[in-house]
Structures are given as C-alpha cells and as structure tokens.
Amino acid sequence: MAVIPTSTVCRDPSKTPSHKYLGEDPPTEGSDVERVIVRLRVEKIAGTVK
Numbered sequence: 001m002a003v004i005p006t007s008t009v010c011r012d013p014s015k016t017p018s019h020k021y022l023g024e025d026p027p028t029e030g031s032d033v034e035r036v037i038v039r040l041r042v043e044k045i046a047g048t049v050k
Helices: none
Strands: 004-009 036-044
Touching: none
Parallel strands: none
Antiparallel strands: 004 036
C-alpha cells in the first residue's frame, strides 16, 4: 500500500490568531508576518508500488 501526502498552502484571510484557540486576545504582530493555512491530505492507495 502506498501513502501519498499532498499539501496546499494559502494565505489566511483573517490574518490574526483566533481568540478561540488562544483563550485570550491575540498578541500584535508586525507587518512583516504573513499567516498561512496549510491543508494536508493523505491518500492511501492499495496495491503494490514498484
């Protein structure tokens, strides 16, 4: 069985960490910080890989 990971990276439109995850107000970040969202997808393919 083969495992094939693929990922996509895109800019985070909210640009700030969520209060939901931090439990407090997020810290201020400099203008040079760029937040991104990384989505990882793993596909399992049955069979023999040569």
